[in-house]
Each structure stands twice: as C-alpha cells, then as structure tokens.
Amino acid sequence: MIDFRKIWDRIAYALVEAVFPTKCLVCGEFFSPPQREDMLWEDLQDITYQRLMAPFLCPTCLPGFSPVESPICSKCGIMFRSRDGEDRVCSNCSMTPGRFRMARALGIYNDQTFKKAIHSYKYDEKIQLARPFEKLLFSVFIRHWNKNDIDLVMPVPLHIKRFRERGFNQAYHLIRHWPRIAEKLDIDLSVMRIERNVIFKTKKTKPQATLKGKDRKKNLAGAFSVKNAHKIRGKRILLVDDVFTTGTTADECVKELLKNGAEYVDIITLARRM
Ligand SMILES: [Zn+2]
Numbered sequence: 001m002i003d004f005r006k007i008w009d010r011i012a013y014a015l016v017e018a019v020f021p022t023k024c025l026v027c028g029e030f031f032s033p034p035q036r037e038d039m040l041w042e043d044l045q046d047i048t049y050q051r052l053m054a055p056f057l058c059p060t061c062l063p064g065f066s067p068v069e070s071p072i073c074s075k076c077g078i079m080f081r082s083r084d085g086e087d088r089v090c091s092n093c094s095m096t097p098g099r100f101r102m103a104r105a106l107g108i109y110n111d112q113t114f115k116k117a118i119h120s121y122k123y124d125e126k127i128q129l130a131r132p133f134e135k136l137l138f139s140v141f142i143r144h145w146n147k148n149d150i151d152l153v154m155p156v157p158l159h160i161k162r163f164r165e166r167g168f169n170q171a172y173h174l175i176r177h178w179p180r181i182a183e184k185l186d187i188d189l190s191v192m193r194i195e196r197n198v199i200f201k202t203k204k205t206k207p208q209a210t211l212k213g214k215d216r217k218k219n220l221a222g223a224f225s226v227k228n229a230h231k232i233r234g235k236r237i238l239l240v241d242d243v244f245t246t247g248t249t250a251d252e253c254v255k256e257l258l259k260n261g262a263e264y265v266d267i268i269t270l271a272r273r274m
Pocket residue numbers: 024025026027028029057058059060061062
C-alpha cells in the first residue's frame with residue numbers, strides 16, 4: 001500500500017527546507033538536517049549527542065564532541081590522561097577536596113564545536129539547543145546516579161541583572177523538562193523535585209573566565225545566599241550548571257547549601273574542562 005502520509009511528510013519537509021533553509025548553530029552554514037523521523041527518540045539508547053544534535057549542527061560541526069569516559073576521578077569527574085585502570089580519586093581531590101560529594105559531566109569542554117555550541121546556547125540566545133541538551137543531561141544523571149539518592153535539583157542561579165540581560169537561566173533550561181522526559185522513558189522521578197527558590201546570586205561578580213586562581217575565589221566570595229533554608233534541611237541536592245571549569249562557582253553554591261543544612265550536594269554539568 002502506498003503510504004500517502006509519508007510521501008506528504010517528505011514533500012512538506014522539502015518545501016519547508018526550500019523556503020526556510022536550516023543554518024548550523026555553530027558555523028552558520030546552511031545544511032539539510034535529518035528528517036523528522038530520524039529525530040525521534042524512544043528510549044535512553046536513542047539519547048546520543050550525534051542523534052539529538054543532528055538537526056542543529058551541520059555535518060562538519062556535528063562530530064566535534066568527545067564524551068567524558070572512564071577512567072575518571074570518582075569525586076570531581078576529571079578524566080585521567082592514562083586510559084588504563086579504574087575510576088579513583090585524583091591527586092587534586094585528595095589534596096584539596098571540593099565541598100561537593102561528586103561531579104559528573106556529559107562531554108569535554110576543551111573540545112572543538114561542543115564548546116562553541118554551549119556558547120551559542122548561552123550567549124547567542126540559541127535557546128532551542130536546550131531541547132537536545134536537557135535530554136543529554138538527563139541521560140548523564142541516569143547513568144551516574146541512583147535516582148532515589150536526590151531530593152532536589154536546582155540550577156546554579158544567575159544574578160538578577162544578568163538574568164534580565166540574558167532573558168533566561170541557561171542552567172534551569174537544562175532540567176526544566178526532566179519530569180516529562182522521565183515520564184516518556186517510564187522512569188519514576190517522584191522522589192525528586194526541581195527547586196528554584198532557595199539559592200540566589202546576590203552579588204554581581206566579574207566573569208570567572210577573566211580571572212585566575214585566588215581571584216576567582218575572591219570574586220565569588222559571598223556571592224550566593226540561601227533563602228527558605230527550611231526547604232533544604234537534610235536534603236540531598238543535585239546542582240546543575242552548563243560548564244564545570246575549575247569548580248569554583250559550583251563549590252561556592254555548595255558551601256552555602258551545606259551551611260544551611262543540606263545533607264550533601266552533587267554537581268552535574270553539560271561540559272567539564274579537562
Ligand atoms: Zn557547522
């Protein structure tokens with residue numbers, strides 16, 4: 001039997017492509033993204049970077065991604081240069097352990113187009129990238145955590161002024177639809193809640209990227225504060241951010257959360273600098 005719907009879908013797709021060609025969100029070149037049927041995802045195995053990012057990045061930019069893979073530091077998630085052996089605590093974490101319990105990320109930040117894709121999401125308002133990113137981050141969560149070990153998920157907050165400039169909190173948009181994604185995958189997330197009214201950034205700071213070592217810490221000292229502390233007493237928290245570079249920002253949040261009674265705080269990010 002002729003499947004007229006499929007044929008019509010193809011024609012409609014070709015027409016849309018002809019009138020509104022797709023631009024790569026990293027390099028700006030026009031390209032033909034895969035058809036809708038290739039974008040469908042049904043289970044966790046379908047949630048891969050190459051598959052989910054294919055509608056947004058051209059075939060030249062798409063391969064520019066390296067996943068974080070074991071052996072990694074079991075605390076901070078950094079990859080070991082030597083690809084032999086098991087996950088273990090790195091020397092940095094054994095000398096000066098961060099306040100967080102563990103940190104995990106999807107991909108390597110030093111990396112090619114993945115870094116550019118995150119920049120375009122965060123600074124160029126390519127908020128449509130939240131769609132693949134939130135699913136990819138959710139898959140990182142399911143891979144590394146027992147979902148019943150987390151009570152609250154919260155984005156690293158932006159200062160209200162920065163929030164107004166940008167129009168959105170890029171970290172929040174990485175978790176906003178987790179309940180819906182979990183439902184589609186038949187994963188019970190009922191223990192966990194997204195919480196946005198606890199930690200706030202009350203001091204406007206310089207961009208961390210422009211600073212080094214001690215200045216990074218000084219810049220962020222006292223930048224975050226907790227309201228509604230009763231909401232986090234005894235709670236196990238997952239803190240979400242787009243990038244983990246030195247970990248100073250996240251750790252400053254962790255400090256406040258622990259001070260106000262959180263049981264432990266873990267960190268999850270899209271990317272991690274290696
Ligand atoms: Zn491109």
